Amino acid sequence: MEINKLEMISFRNHKKTKIKFNPGLTIIWGENGSGKTSILEAIHSLSYGKSFRTNNKTDLIKKGDKNFFIKGFFKNKNNSKNSVTLSQDTSGLKKITINKKPITKRKELLGLNNVVVFSPEEEEITKGSPINRRNYFDKIFSICSYSYLNELLSYNKILKQRNSLLRTEKNTIKKQKEIEIWNKPLIQKGFSLWSKRKAMMNEFISFFIKTVNRFDKNLKLDIKYDLKSQNEEEYNIKLIEKTDSDIKKKHTSFGPHRDDVFFFWDQKQIKNHGSQGEHKLFLALLKITEQLFLSQKTQKTPIFLIDDMFANLDKERSKKLLRFVEAFKNKEKKTQTIITTTNIVNIKENGFFLEFSEVNKHHLQINGTT
Numbered sequence: 001m002e003i004n005k006l007e008m009i010s011f012r013n014h015k016k017t018k019i020k021f022n023p024g025l026t027i028i029w030g031e032n033g034s035g036k037t038s039i040l041e042a043i044h045s046l047s048y049g050k051s052f053r054t055n056n057k058t059d060l061i062k063k064g065d066k067n068f069f070i071k072g073f074f075k076n077k078n079n080s081k082n083s084v085t086l087s088q089d090t091s092g093l094k095k096i097t098i099n100k101k102p103i104t105k106r107k108e109l110l111g112l113n114n115v116v117v118f119s120p121e122e123e124e125i126t127k128g129s130p131i132n133r134r135n136y137f138d139k140i141f142s143i144c145s146y147s148y149l150n151e152l153l154s155y156n157k158i159l160k161q162r163n164s165l166l167r168t169e170k171n172t173i174k175k176q177k178e179i180e181i182w183n184k185p186l187i188q189k190g191f192s193l194w195s196k197r198k199a200m201m202n203e204f205i206s207f208f209i210k211t212v213n214r215f216d217k218n219l220k221l222d223i224k225y226d227l228k229s230q231n232e233e234e235y236n237i238k239l240i241e242k243t244d245s246d247i248k249k250k251h252t253s254f255g256p257h258r259d260d261v262f263f264f265w266d267q268k269q270i271k272n273h274g275s276q277g278e279h280k281l282f283l284a285l286l287k288i289t290e291q292l293f294l295s296q297k298t299q300k301t302p303i304f305l306i307d308d309m310f311a312n313l314d315k316e317r318s319k320k321l322l323r324f325v326e327a328f329k330n331k332e333k334k335t336q337t338i339i340t341t342t343n344i345v346n347i348k349e350n351g352f353f354l355e356f357s358e359v360n361k362h363h364l365q366i367n368g369t370t
């Protein structure tokens with residue numbers, strides 16, 4: 001997968017920016033606030049139809065403007081090309097086109113041009129609440145498998161209906177009866193989502209363990225994911241047990257939408273014990289795993305977007321990580337990589353990425369133009 005060109009109009013601080021990317025490595029450097037992460041955010045949005053930083057409908061539109069427009073030109077490994085545009089106005093109305101044809105559902109875009117983002121903005125995956133980890137894995141698994149995505153969407157639809165029933169003002173006995181009717185389809189969809197999630201997660205975890213071992217045999221990192229019930233009967237019992245409290249709280253408190261995935265560093269949960277650098281290294285190894293996992297599952301090598309390369313890592317870890325990225329890139333053959341940094345000297349001094357005879361370098365000025 002490659003992005004060859006990006007155009008941005010009124011996106012974040014970019015009034016009008018055009019960038020060409022190298023098929024190998026592109027380095028974007030500039031001061032804090034010059035608009036580096038915004039470039040990666042635009043590429044991600046063209047891949048996924050959504051930012052990785054915000055869900056707010058106006059955040060992406062340049063202050064004072066009424067809409068933004070971004071366009072990317074992509075190329076697949078068999079040289080087939082596509083262009084994607086995304087625009088949005090202040091009311092939140094989003095328009096996406098693929099090869100100039102408008103699409104109506106974001107899911108039509110999923111899997112067309114894949115990217116993996118490694119950014120400090122994503123640190124919530126290891127530091128934040130369960131929803132961050134659920135969303136992270138749901139996104140990867142949905143890109144790999146339409147059936148996973150459909151399973152997720154249909155579970156969410158039934159869950160939404162059950163929750164809106166829990167919110168109505170009917171008397172409790174009537175509610176209890178109606179809730180019971182909803183339990184059956186909820187369990188069916190929920191269990192089927194659980195089984196798929198468990199299977200995908202097991203595969204991902206074995207990729208992760210291999211990646212960690214290749215990086216450093218002495219590191220003891222692990223990921224654990226357990227189903228909260230082993231069969232549909234058990235699921236049903238839990239739902240019935242929780243009916244009264246669900247009615248009180250007005251939402252469904254049991255099911256795959258409450259899953260968590262646990263990350264361990266030396267048998268301790270990184271969420272509660274990890275240092276900044278350990279969090280960053282764990283995230284980096286997750287991201288490398290994501291890259292390998294998506295490559296194998298989709299038969300397309302995602303574009304690797306590395307934001308703020310050296311933040312929170314000591315020099316030795318940075319070097320080791322970069323060498324590792326280089327090594328796996330060589331193994332995986334062509335992975336297009338786009339790196340942002342505030343410090344180009346750091347990359348040069350350490351002699352990173354020397355195997356690339358051609359590197360595109362873009363120096364961003366503070367107003368976001370290159």
Ligand SMILES: Nc1ncnc2c1ncn2[C@@H]1O[C@H](COP(=O)(O)OP(=O)(O)OP(=O)(O)O)[C@@H](O)[C@H]1O
Nearest residue numbers: 012013032033034035036037038059060061062063
């Ligand atoms: N909607 C918007 N309109 C105008 N400017 C914005 C908007 N959203 C963000 N900005 C500004 O755009 C600038 C660029 O942000 P961005 O996060 O891309 O910078 P960066 O180069 O990654 O900085 P850093 O090195 O600190 O990570 C920031 O000054 C930010 O405040």
Ligand SMILES: [Mg+2]
Nearest residue numbers: 036037307308
């Ligand atoms: Mg940034």
